[in-house]
Amino acid sequence: MANRLLHPYFLPVLIIWLVCHSGFVVAQERVDVCASPEMKLIGHANILEDATAELDRESVVALGDDGFYDISQRAPSWGHTSSAVWLDFRLQNRSDSHCERWLIVGEPRLENIQVYVGQDGSWRQERAGSAYPLETWSVPARQPRFKMIFEPGTEKRLLIRVTSRSSLLINPQLKDEQSLIKSVTDRQLIDGFVLGMIFLVLAIAFAVGYVTRFYLLLINAFALLFYSLVILVVNGYLIYTPSLLPWTRELIGLLSFGTASFYYLFFYVLFRVRRMGTGMNVVFAVYTSVVAFVLFAGAFEEPLAKSDLYSFLRYGGYPLALVLTLAAIIRGVRLPWFAWLFSIMMLIQGAQWVWWQMGDHIWRFGDDEFDLIAASALLATLLSALIFAVVRLRRHEREAVAEISFMQHAENERLEKQVALRTEQLRESLQARSSLLARVSHDLRGPLNRIVNTARQLKAEVVPGEISKVERIALQQIEFIDDLLQFSKNELHQMELVLEPGYLFGFLREIEDEGAFLASRQGNRLSCSLADDLPALVQADFRQLRRVLINLLNNAAKFTRDGSIVLKVECLERKGKQCALAFSVQDTGTGFPQGSEKHLLLPFHRGLNAKQAEGHGLGLSIVGDLLEQMGAKLVMSSQEGKGSTFRFDLWLNMASEDEIDSVFTESHLMVTGGGGHRLLVVDDIEFARLFLGDLFAGYGFEVSLAASVDEALSILATDEIDLVITDQFMPDVDGWALLDNIRRSSPGLPVLLYSAHPPKNRDDARALDFDATLIKPASSEELLACVERLCGEWPQARLS
Amino acid sequence: MHNEDVVARWQHVAPRNTRSRILIVDDCSDDVRPALLAMSAREWHVSVANDARQGLRRARLLRPDLILLDVHMPHMDGFTFCRLLREDEVTRSIPVIFLTSAGALDERLEGLQLGGVDYIVKPYEPLEVLARMRVHLRLRQNSPAVRAEGDSASETDDEMVVRAAIKFLSQNLGALPSLPDIARTVGTHDKRLSRLFREHMGMTVFACVREMRLKKSQELLSDTDMSVQEIAERLGFSSAGNFTTTFRKQKGLTPTEFREQINGQ
The missing domain is CATH 3.30.565.10 (Histidine kinase-like ATPase, C-terminal domain)
Incomplete structure (x- = not known):
């Protein structure tokens, strides 16, 4: 869009204008220059197109009128052209007073302007344009102009030669001092105003974009900056840096390239091309690469710069904006509101341009004075983006504030709940503790009273059972206390x-x-x-x-x-x-x-x-x-x-029994009275056997060990045994079978059942019974007492 | 001075290396009476201190073979006593058995961590305490430091056999030979070995082995990085679970808890 108002008109302006006014009879018409203070000359021109650009003034004059053609009969073929264009005017002052006029040939971008003024066979040459050093210009001004003085009744022939690599935006005018000043000041006022606004907005946009990290805004600002620079250069402002003047063309090319790059990047971000799928992204990338390359190359390569492709691509943003808008709609990509604004503006401008291309409207643009105003679309977008950024910033701020206050609120609520919960817990706990204290005194005293009572009875007479009663009550008391302690430590839960x-x-x-x-x-x-x-x-x-x-x-x-x-x-x-x-x-x-x-x-x-x-x-x-x-x-x-x-x-x-620590509990009895009695321990579990053997041997018994009933029977057959201690359930043959065998072979030999299980006879019909039974794990005291009792009985039984 | 009297009496009556000397530190003499009664059957020299400071002085002077120590005492508690005991070169290696009513987990931990060889919570079974004391006395007699102190000429044959057996057992905890093999190694037979243990240790050989395993495991837990599983295997427990159960039954806490407490300090 940047370039769209830069150049779109000049080429067709001339062509169409010329075609439209083909009815003029131009040849040799004398123009009365002093009749009005301001006058457009294009209608009075004879044109010569010098394709070689080698003809000089003399050869052109020598050609006479033959070389020129009437533009009413044939439209000139150039817009961008390497030809030199000659315009021929006959001017005269019909009034009787002296008059001065300024000649303006065309837009400041024209590179090489030569003006020949012939009067009475003598010729005066003046020149201007970026092709020449500034000091050789007739007047060093942004808008090249040439002073002409007409004496009363005199006639002059004016030959203008223009060559330029830019569009030949030629619109020769004659103005008196006053109208010149007016048009120049008007133009400068507008330029100054627009430029000032643009740079002000740019400064703000850069600052806001940087602060808010709103990259769309930054990109937009860069595009506008480059575009503004292009306009400045095109409009001849390089006059203030004379050294750059010879590079005008290249500068315009490079700045256009920069503009286009940022512009398409802007498109990419604004229309959220990234979300439109791979296909769209590829198309976009290819298209923008081609545009960037062509614009960049066009800055240096003349043939390319003059091609139709180049001309088209300079306005390539319009179709692209249209395509991207449609793609966004089809793909259902949500666009920010100013993206819609932007595409609508692009559409309006594009339509306007097409409208201007058709018909007389083109006249209004003979002067390319809308260049800067054309920046308005970009400027408007930038402003929108700026507003959007600010609005977004404010919204974020509001959201952040709202979030903070919400969090504060939530935190307060949480704290309040916490406090309420803790208070409740504390209350419950205090209640529990107080009722605990009330009961503890009662509960701990109860058993103690009983101990005291029992002790008093003991004083009177010693009853064996009472002593264990005291012990048990005391142990029970200890358990009470343990319960309380455990509860108070809350240990139960963990x-x-x-x-x-x-x-x-x-x-x-x-x-x-x-x-x-x-x-x-x-x-x-x-x-x-x-x-x-x-x-x-x-x-x-x-x-x-x-x-x-x-x-x-x-x-x-x-x-x-x-x-x-x-x-x-x-x-x-x-x-x-x-x-x-x-x-x-x-x-x-x-x-x-x-x-x-x-x-x-x-x-x-x-x-x-x-x-x-x-x-x-x-x-x-x-x-x-x-x-x-x-x-x-x-x-x-x-x-x-x-x-x-x-x-x-x-x-x-x-x-299983293998996992057990011990088959009896140690009572640490000190008496050793085995008296050489011979015991037979029968148990299929090795460690149980060994432990019992170790225990009885320690108390002076002679111990034999048997792992099975068969083994036990063979020992019984050979050795004298006073007591058999057997397990109940063993693989193959069990303790009952052993008992049965012993009862039959050695009646009277005592057999002690030491089992994990109470006695369980398989066959109730048989009236078998062990002499004594102990359930594992018995204390060593119980075991020894039982063994000694049985051993004591046996010898008598054996004797009898 | 009272202390000097005691020393003099001990030196007179009990020349070193013949009789074990026991120091009991407890502020409540009623509490230790059952234990004292049980000990009276042994030929031990027992000294009772009713105050930790007094106990400490006696420990330095008399160098007992074993100390029974209460925890809650006025002026100075048992843990401080134990710390001070460990500071002194002379008393450093004396085994300490805690005998206390302070049965809370953290108290047990502190006691064991301070190098207590055992931790018995009141009310206690006097004979059990006695049995455990004997194990630790025997083990101490086998330690090189104490062995070096004197000759064992006055030892009876039986005592020598028991001591040799304990030494052999302590070296073979991991893969214990059968009872007859053990007896053969120390020049006797299994029945007699059981009887000697009953007489001199108040317990069976296997029970003594268990005590030794537990003592050794306590050392391994505090001095090495070996896992519970490894320790159980090395000391011949049937499984890590069995080790944990046994350890907990006697010490009041699991091996892991004990290890954590040691490492936490």
Whole structure:
């Protein structure tokens, strides 16, 4: 667009004008120059086109009128041309007064203007244009002009020779001093105003573009800058830098190239070509490359500069803008509002130009004075972009402010919620603590009172059972304290389960023992029902499982009086190495109302009917927590007044005896009284065998070890044995078979069953029974006591 | 001076290397009475200090073979006592068994980290404490530093066998030979070895092995970068899980927790 008003007119201006005014009779017409202060001469011209550009003034004069042709008969073929164009005028002053006139040949871009004024056979030559050094010009002014003085009644012949690589925008005029000054000042005023505005906007645009990093604005500003420079050069402003004058043509070419480059880049960004797909991008790239190359080369290569392609490409922005707008619509690419504004302006200007090309309108543009005004499209776009940038900046600012205030608001809300939550937590915690303190004094005193009472009884008379009672109460007290400590540290929630292999029956027997003691306090009876098919060894956190069961039993014992409590364990299901065990504790106590189950699981909450019972309400809450960690859930049911049932199902991994740490628990007994009794230990598990052997040997027994029943029998056949200690289940032949064999072969030889499983005879018909049974893991004290008892009996039995 | 009296008495009655000397530091004499009762059966010389500072002075003067140490005491607590003990060249290598009611995890950690060979929480089983004390006394007797101090001429044959067996065991924890093989190595047979251990150590051979494994594992956890798995393999535990369970059962915390605490400091 930059170049579009630069050159579009001059070529057709002349041609069409000449064609339109072909009716003139030009030859030898005398023009009365002093009749009006301002006069256009083109209508009075005779034209000679010198294709060689070699004719000088004399040869032209010598040609006479023959060489010239009447432009009414033939349109000149040049627009861009390398020919020299000669114009021939006959001028006279018909008035009787002296008159001075300034001759203006055409636009300042004309490179080489020679003016010959002939009067009475003598010729005067003057010249101007960028082809000549400034000091040789007739008048060194931006608009080349030549002074002519007409005496009254005189006649002059005026020959003008013009050559130029630019468009031959020739429009010879004669003006008197006043109109010249007026036209020059008018023109300079407009130029100054427009240029001043452009550079002001440019400065702002550069600043805003730089600050906001709005590249579209920067590119637009650069395009406008280059375009303005092109216009300045074209309009002869190089006169102020005379050294550059000879390079006018090249400068225009280079600046046009720069303009086009930024201009297309502007297009690229403005129409968001990047989003239009690969095809469109390729087309765009090829097209703009060709344009840039042609414009660049055109600055130096004359043949190219004169080609039609060059002329077309200088206005190549118009079709491109149109195509890109359509492409954007088709591809559905969203464009900013000023892109639409821009394309509409381009459309209007393009249409205007086409309109001007047709018909007389071209007349108005004989003077190319719209060059600078033509920059208005770019300027308007730039202004739009500028406004857009500012608006965008403001919007971003507003958004940022809104976002900040939103974040502040959110943060405030979060803090408020946090505070509310913490306050609530604190309140709950304080409530829990205060109720804890209230109960602790009561609960910790209770068992101590009982200890004191028991101790007093002891003082009176020593009852063996009472001592263990004191011990148990104290241990129970310690457990109470542990519960409280653990709760106060909140350890229950982060406790890690420690799974270890262990004997299930031994463990449950211990629980039963403890539970029976707990139950006996209020005259309750505990019965324990352990299913036969329970696995002998399991992986479990026995410590925590014990806490769960003891808590449940304790709970049952507290709320039951003179009733019965049943601990029931059964195996629900086996899956590979896992089995599901169902534990339940059933009592015939007070029970609890329906619907209060959840309530009971909260710390320090107790049933409404539990006021007088000891405890601090932590029991069930701890049970709930622990079971949750073990992946089980406490299920409770109750009939108020008739009792309640607490039950949970637990999946446990089964274990093998090899993984066990020890088959007995060490009691550190110091007595050594084996007395040389001979024992036979039969167990298929090597380490169990070795450990038992190690233990008994340590107490002075003679120990033989057998890994199987067969081995045991062969030892029995050869050695004297006082006691057989056997495992129950062994591969191939089991402990029962061994017992049967011994009963038959050596009746009276005592056999002790030491097994992980309670005795389970396969064949009930046979009335076989072991002399004694111990469940693994027994304490070494129990084992030794049992062994010694059996050994003590045996010799007598053998003797009898 | 009271202290000098004690020293004089000890030097008079108990020449070095014949009898083990035990120092008990606890402000509550009722707490240690069961242990004292149990110890009275042994030919040990036991000194009780009711105050940490007094205990420290005695430790320097008497150079006991083992110290039973409480944690919560007036003026100076057991941990400080232990630190000061480690500062002194003379008392540095004395094994310390904590015997305390301070059973919280961080307290256990601190105790073990300060070089306590064992950490027993009250209420305790006196005979168990005794058994553990004997293990550590034996192990100490086998350590080069103590061996160098005196001759073992007054040792009975039985004691020599036990000591040799313990030495052999401590060198073969990873792949323990069978009981008869062990007995043969120290010139006896397995039944007698079990009996000797019962008499002199108050436990079975296998239980003693377990104690030694645990002690060694504590050293490996604090002094090396070996993983729990590697330590379990090296010390002959049946598995890393078994190691963890056993360690936790006795020390009150897992090997990993112990290692983390050591590294955290």
